[in-house]
Amino acid sequence: MPPSTSIFVSAAAVQQAFAAENYIADRALALSVKLAVDLQKPILLEGEAGVGKTEVAKVLATILDTPLIRLQCYEGLDANTALYEWNYARQILHIRIAEQDHQSRAALEKTIFSDEFLLNRPLLSAIRHPGPRPAVLLLDEIDRADEEFEAFLLEVLSDFQITVPELGTFKAQHPPLVVLTSNRTRELNDALKRRCLYLWIDYPDAEKEREIIRRRVPGIEEQLANAIVKTMQTLRSVDFYKRPGVAETLDWARALCGLEVDVLTPETLADTAGVLLKYRDDIERLKAIGPTQVLAGEVGSARSSTIV
Ligand SMILES: Nc1ncnc2c1ncn2[C@@H]1O[C@H](COP(=O)(O)OP(=O)(O)OP(=O)(O)O)[C@@H](O)[C@H]1O
Ligand SMILES: [Mg+2]
Numbered sequence: 001m002p003p004s005t006s007i008f009v010s011a012a013a014v015q016q017a018f019a020a021e022n023y024i025a026d027r028a029l030a031l032s033v034k035l036a037v038d039l040q041k042p043i044l045l046e047g048e049a050g051v052g053k054t055e056v057a058k059v060l061a062t063i064l065d066t067p068l069i070r071l072q073c074y075e076g077l078d079a080n081t082a083l084y085e086w087n088y089a090r091q092i093l094h095i096r097i098a099e100q101d102h103q104s105r106a107a108l109e110k111t112i113f114s115d116e117f118l119l120n121r122p123l124l125s126a127i128r129h130p131g132p133r134p135a136v137l138l139l140d141e142i143d144r145a146d147e148e149f150e151a152f153l154l155e156v157l158s159d160f161q162i163t164v165p166e167l168g169t170f171k172a173q174h175p176p177l178v179v180l181t182s183n184r185t186r187e188l189n190d191a192l193k194r195r196c197l198y199l200w201i202d203y204p205d206a207e208k209e210r211e212i213i214r215r216r217v218p219g220i221e222e223q224l225a226n227a228i229v230k231t232m233q234t235l236r237s238v239d240f241y242k243r244p245g246v247a248e249t250l251d252w253a254r255a256l257c258g259l260e261v262d263v264l265t266p267e268t269l270a271d272t273a274g275v276l277l278k279y280r281d282d283i284e285r286l287k288a289i290g291p292t293q294v295l296a297g298e299v300g301s302a303r304s305s306t307i308v
Helices: 011-020 027-039 053-064 088-100 105-112 122-128 147-159 190-195 206-216 222-235 246-258 266-271 280-289 291-296
Strands: 043-047 068-072 084-086 118-120 136-140 161-164 168-171 177-182 197-201
Touching (some): 043 053, 053 136
Parallel strands (some): 068 136
16 A cells, blocks of 8 residues: 555645546545545534535545445434444354353353444444545535544544554544534534634635536536526625525525526516525525526625624
8 A cells, every 4th residue: 555645645635536526526625525534633514504525525536436434413412323332133042152151250251241242333434444445435514423422533643543442442543534424513622623623614616616516516517507596606795594505595596497497577576485494594695686686686785694
């Protein structure tokens, strides 16, 4: 295996490799990925919903032809669920069978606390990954986990080793490439941030969004793609409760293609608003502004009052 420092020769090489997987990475993201791989540092991607954070980890795993090991974070997530668990059901079954064979207690304990009965959860799986390349470990939506879990994670990410008391310590031979994502529902701990390379992923500009549509919805008419991009950019300037991300752009583009729409009209926008906006108040807001004004890009008075 080549040393990890040579996986990507430059940020441009990262951009190319991502583009080959239909992910448009701007230079800042490409550089962060290169540095994360070279320095073996976790990368923390923050941004609004649907801007392509999770996809970075998926694409990276595909490019490196290595498994993607995903830990979806949520409130109440505990260390056991993230590390390992003993397969109690199988252990009990084994004990019943062993009782009939009159096995000694010591022999039985040794067997039921062996690898065979261990359920590797994402963190341990990533640490035990045999290579030849490191696995990509995606810690998705880390902001949803509790602060205690974050502290525990910090420990694991510091030394990439995990001790299972009954079995011993597992140390990563190929420490995973770690991608953390956060929607910033709360600020993360400074200590965790310090360990990571940080990148804020913004909504794409018009040029990038056009390219994303072209890649992800092949065959779409140029004129329709342009109209979609213009509308999305306009909609994001409105202070909706939840602004539409790239995920919504792609859903909308596919929906409009499916409906065989050639030209975007105010009626079509009104009819398909539910693909873009997911809160009733936001849909009402769109109606109040008027689909015609949105398509014309005339939403000046609807901008957020907090923007000065
Ligand atoms: N730069 C991009 N190039 C290509 N596709 C993109 C890009 N950004 C986002 N997408 C697409 O947009 C969709 C949403 O991306 P993803 O799920 O990664 O967003 P996210 O930021 O993780 O959202 P959430 O916060 O809701 O989890 C995916 O289908 C992804 O492929
Ligand atoms: Mg995500």
